[in-house]
Amino acid sequence: MITDVMFHSLRSRSQLIPVEDLIRDCAGSRMPEIIPELLTAPIAAAAAEVCPTRAITTDTPVEGGCALRLDYGKCIGCGRCVEVGDGAIRPAKRFSHSGVSRSELVQTWQTGSGVEAQAGEMHTSARDRVYALLGRALNIRQLDPGSCNGCEAEITALTNPYYDLERFGIHFVASPKHADMLLITGPVTRNMATAVQKTYEAVPLPKLVVAVGACGCSGGIFDRRNCPVGTLVNLNEEIIGPVDSLLPVHGYIPGCPPTPAMLVSGILEVLNRYTGRK
Amino acid sequence: MKGNAANQWGPESGRNEALPLDADRRFTGRLVSIFGDNTGGTTILHYLVDLPGAGYGDFEYVVAGPVRSMTPVAPAASWHEREVHEQYGVEFIGHPHLRPLMRHSRFDSGLPSNGSTQEMEESQFLRVQGEGVCEIPVGPVHAGIIEPGHFRFSVVGDTVLHLQLRLFYTHKGTEKLFEGRVATDAVPIAESVSGDNCFAHAVAYCQAVEGVHQAIVPPKANAIRLIGLELERLLAHIGDLGALCGDVGFAVPAAYCARIKEDLLQASAKIVGTRYWRGVAVPGGVRHEIGSADGRELKESIRIAVEDFVGIAEQALRTPSLEDRFEGAGILAPNRAADLAVVGPVARACGIALDVRRDHPYGAYKNLNFDVPTWHYGDVMARARIRMMEVHASARLLLDYLEALPAGPIWLPLPAISTGRAFAAVEAPRGELVYWLRVEEGKIARCHVRSPSFQNWPALPFAVTGNIIADFPLINKSFNLSYSGCDR
Ligand code: SF4
Ligand code: SF4
Numbered sequence: 001m002i003t004d005v006m007f008h009s010l011r012s013r014s015q016l017i018p019v020e021d022l023i024r025d026c027a028g029s030r031m032p033e034i035i036p037e038l039l040t041a042p043i044a045a046a047a048a049e050v051c052p053t054r055a056i057t058t059d060t061p062v063e064g065g066c067a068l069r070l071d072y073g074k075c076i077g078c079g080r081c082v083e084v085g086d087g088a089i090r091p092a093k094r095f096s097h098s099g100v101s102r103s104e105l106v107q108t109w110q111t112g113s114g115v116e117a118q119a120g121e122m123h124t125s126a127r128d129r130v131y132a133l134l135g136r137a138l139n140i141r142q143l144d145p146g147s148c149n150g151c152e153a154e155i156t157a158l159t160n161p162y163y164d165l166e167r168f169g170i171h172f173v174a175s176p177k178h179a180d181m182l183l184i185t186g187p188v189t190r191n192m193a194t195a196v197q198k199t200y201e202a203v204p205l206p207k208l209v210v211a212v213g214a215c216g217c218s219g220g221i222f223d224r225r226n227c228p229v230g231t232l233v234n235l236n237e238e239i240i241g242p243v244d245s246l247l248p249v250h251g252y253i254p255g256c257p258p259t260p261a262m263l264v265s266g267i268l269e270v271l272n273r274y275t276g277r278k
Numbered sequence: 279m280k281g282n283a284a285n286q287w288g289p290e291s292g293r294n295e296a297l298p299l300d301a302d303r304r305f306t307g308r309l310v311s312i313f314g315d316n317t318g319g320t321t322i323l324h325y326l327v328d329l330p331g332a333g334y335g336d337f338e339y340v341v342a343g344p345v346r347s348m349t350p351v352a353p354a355a356s357w358h359e360r361e362v363h364e365q366y367g368v369e370f371i372g373h374p375h376l377r378p379l380m381r382h383s384r385f386d387s388g389l390p391s392n393g394s395t396q397e398m399e400e401s402q403f404l405r406v407q408g409e410g411v412c413e414i415p416v417g418p419v420h421a422g423i424i425e426p427g428h429f430r431f432s433v434v435g436d437t438v439l440h441l442q443l444r445l446f447y448t449h450k451g452t453e454k455l456f457e458g459r460v461a462t463d464a465v466p467i468a469e470s471v472s473g474d475n476c477f478a479h480a481v482a483y484c485q486a487v488e489g490v491h492q493a494i495v496p497p498k499a500n501a502i503r504l505i506g507l508e509l510e511r512l513l514a515h516i517g518d519l520g521a522l523c524g525d526v527g528f529a530v531p532a533a534y535c536a537r538i539k540e541d542l543l544q545a546s547a548k549i550v551g552t553r554y555w556r557g558v559a560v561p562g563g564v565r566h567e568i569g570s571a572d573g574r575e576l577k578e579s580i581r582i583a584v585e586d587f588v589g590i591a592e593q594a595l596r597t598p599s600l601e602d603r604f605e606g607a608g609i610l611a612p613n614r615a616a617d618l619a620v621v622g623p624v625a626r627a628c629g630i631a632l633d634v635r636r637d638h639p640y641g642a643y644k645n646l647n648f649d650v651p652t653w654h655y656g657d658v659m660a661r662a663r664i665r666m667m668e669v670h671a672s673a674r675l676l677l678d679y680l681e682a683l684p685a686g687p688i689w690l691p692l693p694a695i696s697t698g699r700a701f702a703a704v705e706a707p708r709g710e711l712v713y714w715l716r717v718e719e720g721k722i723a724r725c726h727v728r729s730p731s732f733q734n735w736p737a738l739p740f741a742v743t744g745n746i747i748a749d750f751p752l753i754n755k756s757f758n759l760s761y762s763g764c765d766r
Contacts, residue, residue: 146426
């Protein structure tokens with residue numbers, strides 16, 4: 001019987017998605033994308049109004065338009081802005097904000113002018129080159145300090161035959177002592193704060209920390225600072241905040257949850273920046 | 279289950295006379311949930327009960343001083359009462375150990391204040407003593423890509439004598455987070471209670487809001503919801519069976535199931551825009567049309583996926599080395615399951631025929647005739663078998679529904695009713711999921727979420743006791759409970 005299973009598997013075709021197709025792919029995450037030429041002040045205002053996590057905000061109107069600020073770190077991909085966006089906001093096909101710094105997750109557009117007012121700056125500091133020590137293999141310890149398990153489901157998918165993270169020499173390990181990178185999902189809860197600190201301390205130097213998901217990047221739906229204006233919000237004592245309220249973070253992977261392709265792109269981008277590995 | 283004294287609980291309120299205790303003061307319903315609510319300074323306890331033949335009942339009890347604990351009559355009440363005690367400061371007389379459930383990192387609710395935090399923390403665990411007994415603490419950070427929780431094993435050699443759980447590490451105050459939000463707008467919070475069952479949570483929440491508004495959901499929307507719910511069940515069960523095989527080192531079926539699950543996720547992404555159906559349900563209907571071409575495409579993907587899955591899983595479950603690990607491991611006795619009022623596949627695997635879709639039909643399930651498959655023994659194999667049967671049943675439903683989707687609108691505006699309360703139950707992949715909602719002037723005043731995991735976690739230690747500790751991951755996986763759904 002066991003041999004039947006083996007034969008079955010030998011006969012089936014390979015599912016592996018080539019890395020070129022994974023990088024910057026974000027299908028299935030519903031991350032929004034702004035078409036600057038079509039963006040008008042009413043659209044921007046409507047989008048800011050419906051956004052459940054204040055990912056979209058607008059600046060006070062200047063003459064002839066206003067600035068739309070989109071923070072991908074807060075976006076949960078609910079698609080509401082696309083509904084009111086009238087073509088100016090649509091689900092992105094390509095996504096280049098995975099594995100970047102926190103400031104690079106925020107983008108601003110000026111309505112009417114058709115130009116992107118300011119994109120986050122890209123940089124890698126030379127000091128961080130120490131991470132080149134990590135060399136070819138990377139061991140990841142995944143840590144959940146309070147996620148809803150949506151992010152875990154997608155991280156688990158990284159080991160399936162479509163994404164197969166091991167082909168890049170990247171492994172998930174059981175102990176933080178074996179890890180080079182902590183992949184941290186979810187908002188940090190008060191109950192997990194000590195465990196997060198201890199896990200971080202157990203990882204040998206040099207170590208990388210990657211925050212995953214809207215919750216990991218900004219606290220997402222759970223952080224009261226992201227609650228829509230005008231709703232009465234209780235102080236949420238159970239949450240400490242996003243991952244960077246506790247630990248230094250090297251890269252952010254937004255999405256709710258990020259798709260496996262976004263996770264692969266993000267992890268490789270962080271590696272590229274901090275180890276020089278392409 | 280039998281109480282030894284008359285008036286075991288809540289004798290002060292006249293309304294409680296209607297509670298389902300028989301002449302021997304035995305509890306005759308199935309306890310769904312106990313939770314508190316606060317209106318105008320008064321704390322009210324709600325006892326949500328499933329009465330055989332009579333549907334759900336919501337019994338209220340106004341708190342004035344200490345309340346008799348229900349735990350001695352119905353052990354399933356234990357965690358609920360601990361939760362209410364912690365949230366509302368209600369004293370339950372007769373509860374065997376009324377200690378904090380959620381906020382265990384801060385011992386601030388009526389515990390002795392002398393001694394160090396460490397000591398207080400340790401005092402929460404039952405000590406098993408005797409020759410050769412040793413204690414193994416595991417977690418909260420586990421070895422795999424899973425959620426956090428702490429397990430305290432007392433073992434002799436390899437055999438587990440006692441297991442104590444400490445969960446609620448992912449407690450995020452989610453019920454509080456709902457409060458103050460516009461009721462029709464808070465679906466994203468419900469979707470983030472337990473991410474892998476987000477659509478079931480979204481639908482249950484929407485149904486509660488629709489209950490408040492007494493809204494009518496168009497048939498097409500109900501059909502799309504059914505498709506989402508059944509697809510979610512397929513995903514969960516296929517994933518679980520793969521993971522079970524993986525846990526006994528049978529890598530080929532594990533990889534197969536992961537592949538099949540991924541196929542279905544990609545099919546979902548193509549049709550509704552997200553892999554896990556997030557943002558699809560809204561109060562009043564759904565936000566994504568499934569046209570007939572999409573329906574056919576999805577149907578084809580499901581047909582292929584299920585065919586592949588059944589082929590591989592049937593082979594795997596007949597493999598002697600796997601049978602050897604699955605059979606007889608982690609037996610949950612039916613009387614324990616009944617006492618703890620477990621739900622979902624865990625209950626059905628020990629012969630308890632319980633399914634919200636049949637017992638309290640909602641949405642499109644109202645028009646269906648439903649068989650609830652059950653299995654016996656209550657071991658890991660039974661829980662695997664039950665999932666196999668449910669995959670078959672869900673696939674049949676899906677293929678039927680995708681064949682002929684009703685026509686019509688997918689969303690209708692809600693009648694304007696701003697104040698009211700309602701609750702809704704949905705059969706999520708893990709079992710009965712309940713949302714209870716009180717809305718004041720359009721905003722949520724109280725939202726209680728009773729996830730199936732909350733109900734099933736207390737049963738896990740009983741299934742583990744007596745097994746070897748090496749089988750724990752397998753037994754835990756066969757329950758596959760959500761930490762976040764339980765902790766909220
Ligand atoms: S959360 Fe994201 S998708 Fe939803 S409205 Fe805000 S920006 Fe748009
Ligand atoms: S980002 Fe979304 S999927 Fe990930 S933990 Fe937060 S709510 Fe869950």
